Amino acid sequence: MANTKFTYTEKKDTRSGFGDGLLEAAKQNDKIVGLCADLTGSLKMGDFQKAFPDRFYQTGIAEANMMGIAAGMTIGGKIPYTGTFANFSTGRVYDQIRQSIAYSEKNVKICASHAGLTLGEDGATHQILEDIGMMRMLPHMTVINPCDYNQTKAATMAIADHHGPVYLRFGRPSVPIFTDPNQKFEIGKAITMIEGTDVTIFATGHLVWEAIEAEAILREKGISVELINIHTIKPIDEAAILKSVAKTKCVVTAEEHQRNGGLGDAVAQVLSQNQPAPQEYVAVNDQFGESGKPAELMVKYGLDANNIVKAVEKVIKRK
Amino acid sequence: MASQANIQELEKIASQVRRDIVRMVHEVQSGHPGGSLGCTDFFVALYFHILKHNPEFNMNGEGEDLFFLSNGHISPVWYSTLARSGYFEPKELATFRKINSRLQGHPTPEEELPGIRIASGSLGQGLSVSIGAAQTKTLNGDKSLIYTLMGDGELQEGQIWEAAMYAAHHKIDNLIATVDCNGQQIDGSIEQVMDLKDLKAKWQAFGWEVIESNGNEMSEIIKSMEHAKSLTRKGKPVINLMKTDMGHGVDFMKGTHKWHGIAPNDEQLADALSQLEETLGDY
Numbered sequence: 001m002a003n004t005k006f007t008y009t010e011k012k013d014t015r016s017g018f019g020d021g022l023l024e025a026a027k028q029n030d031k032i033v034g035l036c037a038d039l040t041g042s043l044k045m046g047d048f049q050k051a052f053p054d055r056f057y058q059t060g061i062a063e064a065n066m067m068g069i070a071a072g073m074t075i076g077g078k079i080p081y082t083g084t085f086a087n088f089s090t091g092r093v094y095d096q097i098r099q100s101i102a103y104s105e106k107n108v109k110i111c112a113s114h115a116g117l118t119l120g121e122d123g124a125t126h127q128i129l130e131d132i133g134m135m136r137m138l139p140h141m142t143v144i145n146p147c148d149y150n151q152t153k154a155a156t157m158a159i160a161d162h163h164g165p166v167y168l169r170f171g172r173p174s175v176p177i178f179t180d181p182n183q184k185f186e187i188g189k190a191i192t193m194i195e196g197t198d199v200t201i202f203a204t205g206h207l208v209w210e211a212i213e214a215e216a217i218l219r220e221k222g223i224s225v226e227l228i229n230i231h232t233i234k235p236i237d238e239a240a241i242l243k244s245v246a247k248t249k250c251v252v253t254a255e256e257h258q259r260n261g262g263l264g265d266a267v268a269q270v271l272s273q274n275q276p277a278p279q280e281y282v283a284v285n286d287q288f289g290e291s292g293k294p295a296e297l298m299v300k301y302g303l304d305a306n307n308i309v310k311a312v313e314k315v316i317k318r319k
Numbered sequence: 320m321a322s323q324a325n326i327q328e329l330e331k332i333a334s335q336v337r338r339d340i341v342r343m344v345h346e347v348q349s350g351h352p353g354g355s356l357g358c359t360d361f362f363v364a365l366y367f368h369i370l371k372h373n374p375e376f377n378m379n380g381e382g383e384d385l386f387f388l389s390n391g392h393i394s395p396v397w398y399s400t401l402a403r404s405g406y407f408e409p410k411e412l413a414t415f416r417k418i419n420s421r422l423q424g425h426p427t428p429e430e431e432l433p434g435i436r437i438a439s440g441s442l443g444q445g446l447s448v449s450i451g452a453a454q455t456k457t458l459n460g461d462k463s464l465i466y467t468l469m470g471d472g473e474l475q476e477g478q479i480w481e482a483a484m485y486a487a488h489h490k491i492d493n494l495i496a497t498v499d500c501n502g503q504q505i506d507g508s509i510e511q512v513m514d515l516k517d518l519k520a521k522w523q524a525f526g527w528e529v530i531e532s533n534g535n536e537m538s539e540i541i542k543s544m545e546h547a548k549s550l551t552r553k554g555k556p557v558i559n560l561m562k563t564d565m566g567h568g569v570d571f572m573k574g575t576h577k578w579h580g581i582a583p584n585d586e587q588l589a590d591a592l593s594q595l596e597e598t599l600g601d602y
Binding site for chain 2: 060062066072096
């Protein structure tokens with residue numbers, strides 16, 4: 001069923017938004033340098049490397065070293081963007097990020113591709129679903145998970161102007177492009193995609209499109225959905241959350257992540273301290289993923305539009 | 320080269336730094352005196368003779384030589400050296416490891432202590448950071464050098480060897496790394512715990528220029544560091560395998576892993592201080 005407000009004519013991977021955003025940002029800011037741990041093609045960093053060979057550093061398959069090098073490069077004013085899969089950008093190098101980047105307040109942009117189940121056939125070893133939780137626990141860290149190509153490109157450019165460590169999470173598969181190509185990306189500012197009165201869906205990353213599809217189904221059923229895109233999970237936009245929930249009185253959170261520690265917990269924390277409301281999580285329920293096509297995995301692990309619809313129907317009954 | 324008068328001056332400073340170390344650690348009954356005492360001569364030589372640096376601290380350190388301590392647990396020797404070379408008042412050494420202090424157990428820039436540019440303590444990370452800082456110097460056309468110190472036990476961390484490979488591959492030749500080769504770690508001698516075998520051959524095989532030196536003889540430290548400087552800008556990273564005695568300067572602490580991370584009691588403090596001349600005035 002088509003949505004009246006959001007349609008798309010093209011699909012593209014969010015990692016290409018990163019690659020194109022990095023190239024643009026580097027043209028505008030000569031302090032930007034790029035590092036990659038043997039995944040230049042996967043991270044779409046090739047155009048940057050070609051345009052700025054003296055500002056690109058190949059680290060080989062050595063992510064811990066890459067994080068340390070990036071931290072060191074900030075001393076003297078560079079703005080390093082590190083590129084590898086989300087799994088190797090977080091869990092593998094947590095201590096390096098914690099000590100050399102977060103605790104040391106270094107201006108490193110940790111750019112993480114192939115996050116979540118939609119990495120697909122490679123399976124659970126590579127499908128990290130804990131990264132948002134790990135990163136949002138670190139003091140000084142900003143955590144961003146944009147929803148499509150355009151937003152990822154805009155976010156990649158915006159983080160250059162933010163001084164401090166950033167975790168920028170994006171994905172592998174082609175997904176609909178539905179946000180404005182000329183959008184101004186504001187870190188920490190949630191975007192109300194659709195206004196409604198019966199329930200608020202807070203979605204992040206690839207789940208924003210699933211929520212748009214869910215809204216169309218729910219509208220046919222007479223349910224008025226407010227959909228808010230939380231592209232910045234830390235710092236989270238408390239004012240936007242509280243304003244919407246004051247109106248709708250119930251919440252569904254949707255993310256391609258474990259239900260422990262991700263967007264849902266971040267929203268629940270805001271609500272429990274201010275205005276408690278019934279909440280349902282659309283997230284992976286304390287499981288590892290598996291091999292399969294991205295769309296199959298999203299259905300099997302309960303992250304597709306139909307599961308968002310079910311969660312909405314359930315939470316409205318709890319009001 | 321340093322004159323004989325210079326050497327004597329540096330040795331006097333080192334004696335005071337050693338007093339500071341044992342007093343700091345005694346005061347809070349916590350900290351790491353062994354490695355700190357063993358590296359005192361190196362730190363004094365570095366900050367009072369080798370480094371081109373500015374105690375008016377600036378994080379980016381443009382135009383300055385920068386030093387990074389990877390084995391952050393020997394913070395007492397670094398804090399004392401920084402204070403004695405003008406980064407902050409020596410009286411602040413009395414706050415070491417106490418609540419609300421800028422002198423954390425392990426160094427951090429979070430408390431904005433002048434002289435500290437990165438946190439260290441979790442081992443194995445400082446060489447990578449130093450290489451990154453060296454590459455930024457190169458990108459900025461800044462001709463000054465990067466210095467770093469690691470412990471020998473620390474070389475058991477895998478990240479060190481990732482960094483070693485990277486530095487040679489990328490021809491990082493504005494960096495002088497030093498390893499404090501005291502042969503000891505917490506659980507015993509390195510040979511017993513996890514033998515590093517032939518370190519010189521290892522670093523050479525990784526593509527580094529290797530020198531060996533004595534780290535408890537002031538004139539030799541200066542000679543070896545000046546030699547190390549002469550090896551920079553030749554397309555290879557430089558490493559100085561520096562032999563030291565843990566606990567050097569205090570006879571009962573010398574040469575044993577037992578004083579890695581424990582503090583002297585009152586009696587032991589008095590004994591230690593009786594062996595170390597007060598040359599610059601205790602804080």
